[in-house]
Amino acid sequence: MAFLTDVTTREPAFHIGNIPVCGVTMLAPMDGYSDSPFRQITRSLGSAVSFTEFINAMEVVSKNSKYGKRCSYQEMERPVCIQLFDNDADRLLAAAKRIETLFHPDWIDINMGCSVSQVANRGAGVGLLKNPMLVGQVIDSLVRNLSVPVTAKIRLGWDTESVNYLEVGRILEESGAAAVALHARTGDQLFHGSADWDAIAQLKQALNIPVIGNGDIQTVADIRQMLDHTRCDGVMIGRAAIANPWIFAGYDIPDVPASLFKSTVFMHLKLMKDYHDPVRGCVVFRKYAKKYLTHLGVDKTAIRNLLTTVDPDQFTAKFHQLVDDYSVEPGELK
Ligand SMILES: Cc1cc2nc3c(=O)[nH]c(=O)nc-3n(C[C@H](O)[C@H](O)[C@H](O)COP(=O)(O)O)c2cc1C
Missing domain, CATH: 3.20.20.70 (Aldolase class I)
Structure with missing residues (x-):
């Protein structure tokens, strides 16, 4: 600290x-x-x-x-x-x-x-x-x-x-x-x-x-x-x-507090949608989403399913769901 x-x-x-x-x-x-x-x-x-x-x-x-x-x-x-x-x-x-x-x-x-x-x-x-x-x-x-x-x-x-x-x-x-x-x-x-x-x-x-x-x-x-x-x-x-x-x-990744991890990734997606438009924002966010979800240990099929979701509301809901479902204890991020 x-x-x-x-x-x-x-x-x-x-x-x-x-x-x-x-x-x-x-x-x-x-x-x-x-x-x-x-x-x-x-x-x-x-x-x-x-x-x-x-x-x-x-x-x-x-x-x-x-x-x-x-x-x-x-x-x-x-x-x-x-x-x-x-x-x-x-x-x-x-x-x-x-x-x-x-x-x-x-x-x-x-x-x-x-x-x-x-x-x-x-x-x-x-x-x-x-x-x-x-x-x-x-x-x-x-x-x-x-x-x-x-x-x-x-x-x-x-x-x-x-x-x-x-x-x-x-x-x-x-x-x-x-x-x-x-x-x-x-x-x-x-x-x-x-x-x-x-x-x-x-x-x-x-x-x-x-x-x-x-x-x-x-x-x-x-x-x-x-x-x-x-x-x-x-x-x-x-x-x-x-x-x-x-x-x-x-x-370092294993040390990131879970609450900070969540608030950061949700804010990042929101800022992307505001900066571009919602559709483009979700498309550009894909490359980050993949990395963020990999840290949580989300399996490849679920990540692929998210990354092929075009509708921005569905994309957002799925991303939030995955992050919430895969919440990890401190020290478990990879
Ligand atoms: C995808 C990507 C895009 C980059 N674009 C720029 C750029 O626009 N301007 C710049 O000065 N350097 C650019 N760089 C170089 C980085 O600023 C940095 O010098 C390089 O990645 C080495 O630092 P690192 O080992 O911390 O990644 C880029 C690097 C990457 C990987």
């Missing part, structure tokens, strides 16, 4: 520019997952910051209004960071200015870590790391022209032959970035191998701006271990949080 108060302290753990960050753990930006409902859930459980899913600057400047929903958030999610990706400094600036005016985020982050080929091969995402000069130009122009802080999320480098996170980190700092998050793998590693926490420690040593460590946090103990090992300012949690949003409250 001491740990819980530690991560949810009201005192700022660090600042991004002038924005206080009250807590050391935060949900990672994740396309398809870190939408407003999930951010509300994780923020209320203790995630200190709300990062949007990445947003294509090309869509923003083309005024394709579809991106707007990905930028939307509730006030309780603040501090909110909207993440953009592109390979063009002018377009990133135009998009960031538009985002700043329309959505008022607390800061803007530039994705320099996405290794999906459609993004990276055009020089965006981790592709930017191949061009450190462009990294500097992008950040410099954003810092000079926006009124909110600018951060970047990077990897170790484009590939194992071109590891350059220290060089890029220094360029980011010199160009005025307010913080840097490091997913401690190279682009060509995708999600393979282990994240190199030594690299996070080295980056923290090298820079004065806050460094946020990312990669391979799976348990509450891992959070403390990353903090101790790297001395980083914040810990960003991605995949583990999808299955266990309660990690932000200091719980």
Whole structure:
């Protein structure tokens, strides 16, 4: 419990520019997952910051209004960071200015870590790391022209032959970035191998701006271990949080109190239906429902039956029934 108060302290753990960050753990930006409902859930459980899913600057400047929903958030999610990706400094600036005016985020982050080929091969995402000069130009122009802080999320480098996170980190700092998050793998590693926490420690040593460590946090103990090992300012949690949003409250799955488990999963479904419409909300919720029900030990046939239920009222009733039927004693969640 001491740990819980530690991560949810009201005192700022660090600042991004002038924005206080009250807590050391935060949900990672994740396309398809870190939408407003999930951010509300994780923020209320203790995630200190709300990062949007990445947003294509090309869509923003083309005024394709579809991106707007990905930028939307509730006030309780603040501090909110909207993440953009592109390979063009002018377009990133135009998009960031538009985002700043329309959505008022607390800061803007530039994705320099996405290794999906459609993004990276055009020089965006981790592709930017191949061009450190462009990294500097992008950040410099954003810092000079926006009124909110600018951060970047990077990897170790484009590939194992071109590891350059220290060089890029220094360029980011010199160009005025307010913080840097490091997913401690190279682009060509995708999600393979282990994240190199030594690299996070080295980056923290090298820079004065806050460094946020990312990669391979799976348990509450891992959070403390990353903090101790790297001395980083914040810990960003991605995949583990999808299955266990309660990690932000200091719980590994077996430790989650049954009442908190229930109230969280019911609230998550409600927020999904409110954010989308009831039909779409239930469809998007399926991927979470599967994980939540697996924790309860619900059998595969019952899960399959739920996931093929299209009517939102029936889906909701079945989900509630399963969660209630499979209520477990403390310590029995898996
Ligand atoms: C499904 C999925 C979507 C992701 N989308 C984004 C994204 O939009 N922006 C970003 O910076 N990183 C994205 N990432 C990378 C994560 O933010 C994070 O760096 C990575 O998952 C490593 O952290 P972890 O080991 O805690 O999962 C994504 C990762 C996953 C698994």
